[in-house]
Amino acid sequence: MKDNKWIKLKDELTQKYIELHxxxxxxxxDLPTIEIANILVGKRVVKQQLQRMEELDGTHEFQNLLSNLERGSDEEI
Structure with missing residues (x-):
């Protein structure tokens, strides 16, 4: 049961990161400064959370996602 909750949380955070990216x-x-700040800070916080989760579960899924996003292949995700 705990594993399913972990996976669900990781999936939700991953989707949030893709959205913020x-x-x-x-x-x-033309965006208000506060909205820009919310986007950038939110992205950084979610990234830190996912990197820590990846460190704890020993996977490289998020690092692979970051590599894909840097290459501009987020359309395929």
């Missing part, structure tokens, strides 16, 4: 790539000057 997309938003951070589309930041424009």
């Amino acid at each position: 997309g938003k951070s790539n589309k930041i424009s000057n």
Whole structure:
């Protein structure tokens, strides 16, 4: 049961990171400063959480996702 909750949380955080990554790539000057800050800080916090979870469970899924996003292949995710 605990494993399923862990996986569900990790999946939810991963989807949130992908969403925030997309938003951070589309930041424009007409957005309020607070909204820009929320996007960037949120992305950083979720990234830190996922990196810690990956460290604890010994996987490389999030690191692979980061590599894919850096290459611009987030359309395939």
